[in-house]
Amino acid sequence: MKKIIYFSFLMVLMACESDLDQVPLSYGTTESFYANQNDFEQARNATYSSGLYSYPTRLMNLSETRSDNIYTVPDVNYAWSEIHNFYTSITANGFIEEAYATNYNTIYKVNQLLEKLDENGQVIIDTDIRLNIRAEAHFMRAFCYFDLIRWFGPVPLLDRTVSPQEAAKIPRSSVENIYQLVIEDLKFAVENLPESYDDENYGRVSKYAAKGILALVYMTRSSETYGIDGPGLNSGEWNLAYQQLNDIRNSGQFQLEEEYSRIFRTEGTQNTENVFVIPFLESTGNSVGTNFMSEHIGADSYFASLGLSAQGASEGRFVSPDLRSSFAEGDLRAEFGIVDSYVVDEGRWEGSYDRPVYSKYADVTRYGDSRTDWGVDFMVLRYTDILMLMAECTLQGGGGAQADVDFIINKVRERAGLPADAVNVTLEELFQERQKEFFAEGNRWFDLYRTGNAINILNNWKTEVDDENALRGIDPNSLIYPIPLQEILSNPGLYEQNPGYN
Structure with a gap:
């Protein structure tokens, strides 16, 4: 039963995602559904x-590839290259369209589920199960809206199901209004979700x-505005975030894994770092795994060195030289997580390579039958992240003491085989340590935003590593993505494009 939670409707999901030209709120309902408890669980x-x-693939393409963790020469033939090079003509980019459409498709499903729970769920579902389903639904809606805010800033706010005709008349709502729904949804989830699940329900x-996630919401709201209509509101809620994170620490359910490599090789409830994980299952013939590996590792030649077929990695995303040199x-x-050189003995990719690539999630024992069938679980939040986010809140005045920050950083360094000699750690040093701890996990873009100094960091990085002058100058408008062109065209005059994009 492990991992089945995500895949009972996988074929429906794949059918929906195959047509991103549709208005993201147009999927109809089947009135005969929701007839019993099993329907609601489905x-x-x-x-x-x-x-x-x-979600993991999205993080690789829109966060990791956009950040100073990755560098490559320009190649306009690939959608990820447009992202990496900060092109302004990316309104029709497929990765951006996916982020917008998938989140709204999910929001539609959640709103429909919540409405059906109100209509007849009280009659046919056990009270505790009904409350659990409702809490999970509120969490998923909050998660999707938070994702939308971080990528796009203001977006349409829909807390009920609407027809495509109604959706075409709903303008973008303010980031503050969307945050209010996100926070309300997450508070409901916190109050009504269980503290843990058994192995059969791993992943819920x-x-x-x-x-x-609520802590991350407070931290993101507390970030600088950069003078744009983005996710940062400079709200100063570091103390609220600290309280949520401290509750996780005090729960006693999680602990730091003693060996760094085991974090990414241990699955299920046995992994004590798992706070929020997306499980995937390799299953030859069924293809119910993940495809984020092809975005995680930017070179098919490396897959070939592992004895695998081409994964569609495009041979172009490599570890940024300054990131690589930052490790002692x-x-x-x-x-463990970076391969500096490798050899392919035969075939199309035969040869020797000395361009560093990620290898953190490259566990060939969890490969299925295709590039979309890796059974590699993805950690959205792991316990190390919780502790380091607490340290960040402390340095922002949200609670705790400097000694706590130094202790956390030294535990992280000690596990990495480094001297535990950090003293009076600063915010800048904390983010440098986070970059080395969480590379290849999709956090870096959001971390850059929270530094309050993203523009200077990225422009200085560009100057240092960009010998071919491939990257355009970065300004505050680059910190959020454009509203997809198909949304602008389908609702003429309703949406104004985010500044800086054409």
Whole structure:
């Protein structure tokens, strides 16, 4: 039964995602559905599948590739290259369209599920199960809207099902208004979700997953505005975030894994770092795994060195030289998660390669039968992240003491095989340590935003590593993505495009 939560509706999800030309709120309902408890559980599972299946790939393409963790020469033939090079003509980029459409498809499913729970769920579902499904649905809606805010800033706010005709008349709502719904949804989830699940229900969101995302919401709201209509409101809610994170720490359910490599090789409830995880299952013939590996590792030649077929990696995304050089000699994180050179003995990719690539999630024992069938679980939030986010809140005045920050950083460094000699750690040093701890996990773009200094960091990085002058100058408008062109065209005059894009 493990991992089945996400895949009972996988084929429905794949059918929906195959046609991104549709208005993202246009999927109809089947009135004969929601006739028994199993129907409601299936609908709940569908929100998981729709909302989370493509999330890891999205992070690789829109966060990791956009950040200073990756560098490559320009190649306009690939959608990820447009993202990496900060092109302004990316309104029709497929990765951007996917982020917008998938989140709204999920929001539609959630709103429908919540309405059906109100209509007849009280009659046919056990009270505790009904409340659990409702809490999970509220979590998924909050998760999707938070994702939309971080990518796009203001977007349409829909807390009920609407027809395509109604959707075409709903303008973008303010970021503040959307945040209010997100916070309300997450608070409901925190109050009503269980603290944990058994092995059979591994992957379902818990109270502590909701607390972790709520903390990130408060931290993102507290970030600088950069003078744009983006996710940062400079709200100063670091103390609220700290309280949520401290609850997770005090729960006693999680602990730091002693070995860095085991974090990414241990699955299920045995992984004590798992606060919020998206599980995938390799299953030869069924293809119910994930495809984020092809975005995680930017070179098909490396897959060939592992004895695997081409994964569609485009041979172009490599570890940024300044990231690679930032690791001290003997840092176990780099030794495990980055391959500096490799050899392919035969075939199309035969040869020797010395361009560093990620290898953190490259576990060939969890490969299925195709590039879309890796059974590699993806951690959205792990316990190390919770502790380091607490340290960030402390340095922002949200609670705790400097000694707590130094202790956390030294525990992280000690696990990496480095001296535990950090003293009076600053915010800048904390973010540098986060970059080395969480590379290849999709956090870096959001971390850059929260530094309050993203523009200077990225422009200085561009100057240092961009010998071919491939990257355009970065300004505050680059910190959010454009509203997809198909949304602008389908609702003429309703949406104004985010500044800086054409």
